[in-house]
Amino acid sequence: MQILDWIILGSTLLFIVAYGAWKTKGSKDVKDYILGNNEAKWWTIGISVMATQASAITFLSTPGQAYHDGMGFVQFYFGLPLAMVFIALFFIPIYHKLNVYTAYEFLEKRFDLKTRSLAAILFLIQRGLAAGITIYAPAIILSSILGWNLNWLNVIIGVLVIIYTVSGGTKAVNVTQKQQMFIIMSGMFIAFYLLLSYLPSEVTFSNALQIAGVNEKMNLLDFSVNPNSRYTFWSGITGGFFLALSYFGTDQSQVQRYLSGKSIRESQLGLLFNGFLKVPMQFFILLTGVMVFVFFQFMPVPLTFNPTSQKAVEQSIYKEEYQNLTLQLNEIHEEKKVITLNYAEQLNIDVDNPTLRKRMIALNEKEKNVKEKAKKIITSLNQEANDKDYVFIHFVLHYLPTGLVGLLLAVILSAAMSSTASELNALSSTTVIDIYKRNLKTVKSDNHYVTASKFFTLVWGIIAILFACFGTLVENLIQLVNIIGSVFYGTILGIFLVAFFLKFIKGNAVFYGGVISQLIIFVIYYQCIHIYPSGKEILGYLWLNAIGAALTIGLSALIQMMQKNNT
Template sequence: MHSFGVLNWTIVVSFLVANLALGYFLGRKVQSAKDYYLGSRETPWWAIGISVIATYVSALSFLGGPAWAYSDGLSALAIHLNYPLVIFAVITLFLPFFYNSGVASIYEYQERRFGPTSRSVMSLIFLISQALTTAAILYATAIVLQFVTGIDVVWAIIIITIIALIYTAMGGMLAVIWTDVFQAVVLFVGAMVIMFTLINNLPVPLAEALAGLKAEGKLSAVVTDPDITRPTTIWSGVIAMTLFHITVYGANQMMVQRTLGAKTIGGAKKAYLLMGFAAFPIYFLFFFVGVLCYAYYGGKPFENDNEIILSFATEASIPGLMGILTAAVLAASMSTLSSAFNSLATVSIVDFYKKFSDVPEGQGHYLKMSRWLTIFWAVVVIIPAIMYSNTEGSILEVLSKIGSFFVGAKLGMYALGFFSKHTTEKGLLVGVAVGFVMVWYVASYTDIAWPWYCAIGGGTNILVSIIASLIWTGRQKDWSPYSVVGQRQKFAASGEAIAQDGWYRLPGMVDRVSWLLLLFFAASIAVLLLLEAIV
């Protein structure tokens, strides 16, 4: 792209240098493997919360969100309405187990609850699914570089990987969090600039454009059609995708790992609460930009929908706009990549290398190996990233489909760990295997929409695991101390305080502020219904 210009290049290079410099400065504080995984445990909760948001809201949302809304309208937003419900469940059930235990890998819970094999299975599922997810993020970022410079997408993928790898190896989790804060500001400023520029450049007044969008059904965000073959309905969003996102935020090492570095459990919970309240307006912004693009372009088809926002930024011809957009997407995505590389290395070390190697323990050795494994995973994700380059639909939708094959197993394993008395490791592993087969069958031989794969896989896993456990090992006399009931018994017997600074440490206890999440969820649906009604 020869018209990119000196100003735009200056903006992009300045942002990249600022991120690398910040990563280098904070990375000097990394003295041990624990620092590399969790940071200093002195990071304020709001920084961790912004980091959680920035990690999940990356180029996939900036490019894929509008691309999805361009084709499906605001109905695609139904997939992301559930975050208040998701965060309610995560901070009530998941976080207390993980934070109280002081673990670096959340999959250590599986070993304590069921046994070492289940831990290894869960860790392996994470490594595979996260590698595929990271590859999708890498590809989405490569689209930007290809669009801007004209460089082949394969070379763009390789270049971005090298840059993100250098940044990650220097920084550790502390640098990841603080650069996320900086990059989130850049990303959302860029999104707001794009939205207002779109509104000012619409071929007709905004009110007229919205009326036209309504007539074509593009503003119908709450679709009550009970058809389970349709992916973007209120039922798939509220039921199926709530279960999906609970595993993304509650059973995903990359998301939970940064909260384990909070000063207190209250800080960890507040970090997640920030996502619970911020997710809806953020995703509404990205999807609303998509429908505005539909109005701007008159619904014309694109060879690759993920380039819609980039095409508009080019056509707007506002000095520096393309540079701001490119820098925002690149910076946010490399932040997400660095988080992913860090968590992949953490799980590889904690769940496999430490357990199965005979190397004497030493923080210096593990820090060195963590960095080598960071390099390994950066190389691995290049392969599926190149494969994604043949994808023409929304990369955000593609990513969600891929993730749906894995989350059912995670959902079932944690649900059984929390609430089942009689499930044992042998039965659990049978359930996981049958659940995968069921999801494969549904995906291959039925028209059921992908958001339901998690519920189907998780439900199958739970049912089969319980039956297999009862047949194989029989009824258990006592509750596991790592179940919700077992935790209640443990706290009662020890006299340990169930709360710290007003925040519950005991799993299953609902913090007062969490009830506001449910009110916010209802208000979000009301806003969407009102939007369509008043246009």
Template sequence: MGSFQPIDYIILVAYLLFILYIGIAVAKKEMKGKEFFKGDGSIPWWVTSVSLFATLLSPISFLSLAGNSYADSWQLWVAQLGLLIAVPVAIYFFLPVYRDLNLDTAYEYLERRFDKKLRVIASVLFIIYQIGRMSIIMYLPSIALSAVTGIHAVWIILFMGAIATIYSSFGGIKSVLWTDFIQGVVLIGGGIFALIVLIFSIQGGIPEIFRVGVAENKFFSEEVLFDPNILNDSLFLIFLGAGLSTAFSYISSQDMVQRYLTTTDLKQMNKMTVGNGVLSLGTATLFFFIGTALYVFYKQQMGNNIPTGNSDLIFANYIVAELPAGISGLLIAALFAAGQSTLSTGLNSVATSWTLDIQKIISPDLNDEASTRIAKFISWFVGVFSIVFAIVLVYTDISSAYEWFNGLMGLVLGIIGGTFTLGIMTKKANAKGAMLGFIVTAIIAVYVSYFTDISLWAYSLINLVVSLLAGYIFSLIFTEKSRAEEKNEILTYYDHKKAE
């Protein structure tokens, strides 16, 4: 059994300092106002595309994708195919409207389509969700990395959180995008290298991986493939549910939409989305295949006594135990990369949403210098708070309760996605109808999630249907004209098509 060597620590620290340097240097000048929030127009689409991908793939995903296929099968890989739903939906229906409106934040759309109240509510919910997500994204991987490297979890949290906080607050979205790009490249490169080493370590190579995988149902089983009950975790329901959930992230989550808003060129937006889809599907496939290869590797090494227990640690254990010193440091750095990209994005999106969606409504005359100063303070404050809360999680036993909270907030963000869909896809929906539809959908979503046995993959579909039906029906009951009917402005998909 190998262990983390001094050279690994040196490489890991050097990588973290390199990312800090890039994050500060890439801005070149102090970014203010819209440049801080939306960039200066100099960021290529392919950088933003990799940033989208790095934002979605946290270190939890890095570990759990391989762990899932190692311990079970490729069933959840089908969730990645949901991108075939999410990408066309975003490109065809939503991004053209966002481009036409030249939004500053995702939730500005809700104000322009409905009213300020919905904008503020959506922004507050997003901020709470992101703070929780950032804390848990530092906490869970720190436990895994501590187990395989020997570094105390608190030090891992401090390094990961402090560096992401410094560069995201310094250079705004531009620093975040370029560092995310580097983190994404490191992440993919590390995964490819690990798989190559694995393949050469297995007698029979790739054909043997497929042979064992098929023989032992490590890919798909017939029962799952042909389950006629869509309320079970059938492949069709996983595909549909993940597709709608990913689409909601693309169209209504500030951390995702903010990337689109760095350009007003629709072709660039579409390239970002397609590029992210290809990267996400390709990388998920890579890590699922790594998990199956790990199963075959340990099967050859240990027979039926393969490592069991927490499958999320299997890949990290392999990196430290089986790979040469130095290489282990690089691949653990890739895990840090996944964490830092998600953290820096979260910090920047929270700062942007607070400043533009809430503070500017409280203080409409806020100038560029003041708004940038507030955003930087929010980045620092939220960064420190998330670090402290993640450290609290290390020393307490409340992680399960916190995951429950995180799941609840994820549900609510799904409801926000339904409200965006109501606004884009209907002209008659008005502010009162949208607000009441939001409340009804939230109640039903909580009931379905915590008081029924319905598959979690059905939640997004239920949220969408209830949001559309309730929001539209209430809008017809309250017969006031909607802003889409009153204003000569492109607020819906139909307005965009008419203007073409």
């Protein structure tokens, strides 16, 4: 990194922190601090909802996911627009009518305190873990790429977020996320434009898509009904729908974004705005990853994009074997570069040469085999063999011009700060409103709860930093966050669906139904997903959302009927 990169990176982050703290200082009461005094317009809500979900993991891992596995991951989001419509029609009017600060307040009014506490605690566990991951994700990658100290990076990212989130609460989160999304999307569009400009002159955008297609990177839709396939049309529409329904409808980090709306209509429009733009945004980020793949058909590609793993191998007894694999990869790459360029030239005269196409596929298979051998060496040294999270940052640091490197690093850190701020804000609100205030025996002033909210924001910020410092990278990060959510969201969603639509079910039944359902989901996750780290699970993790919701609803109804028969 050059001095200009440091200036751009530092000034961008400091501006966000200073602007957020200055613009929102001096919250008057709990409503102002937690709900931003219900002043948010629909576009602010929409951007804030989108920015909350679009963490650094999105911009680090998603391009790498597409580089390795193609565009199929976009199917994960197919259920999201449907979920936005459902929440806008059913959830938002009820939340606004009851004038709640958190989603879980509604559960006590509908059921009882223990059910409210169960949902709140499940949220605090999974969102507390996620907050640590959103800090840890960019920190570990930037640490390995740039040689920075991992723990210091965790602390720096966490402290920057804590400063303005403690200062201004929900309003600070909403205000800063608009600036952050502008920086994030500007950086991604610039990176995409430069990717296309770096391709050989013979390779048009249309040609690039066809080259990607030959290498099976453009398979958008999978209509198979195989339950162990992670991303299919059906898992996206069903499992993705339930995940989005639970995340946007019951997760306080999202609910708090639209509870701050001026009216029901503003909140509904904000969610629909997110539903309308989210799939195209993810499609674009995945397409950026596919273009990175096409770019590396013409540029040298390493055996692994993870510099820490590479360094470990080079200092091991496998150094010579690894160097031989590198030579094999380089030979394959040189031939592939010529073949791919010839294929593009033939496309320019409307000829899709089948011989060249077959040769490209064969070379790609040979490259995969060489990389698999390298992965076995890396794994034998107890190093991380999965390098999906390092692909895009490798391109940024090695191929972007001075100044833009700083901007793209600012994009990554801004996304981390944006998502973490929402999480800390929601964790604090839930802790204060659903746990602390609800269990106090004496009445306290509004000022007391504002102070308590700031204190718990600080506490959760410290917990997230500590978790990030002691965390371990066990999955592709974009998948890890969604797996954690899928383990908990189904049960929480089931409780809310019972509350909204099954009036005959009472508090005891839904509480015990939720507890049993969550325990069953833990068992299913461990037996069918956790023990298959390669991704070839017995059951794709997205199905946990639908299963968890169905189990909670079914068990609650069964327990209620049993209780009725015993009386």
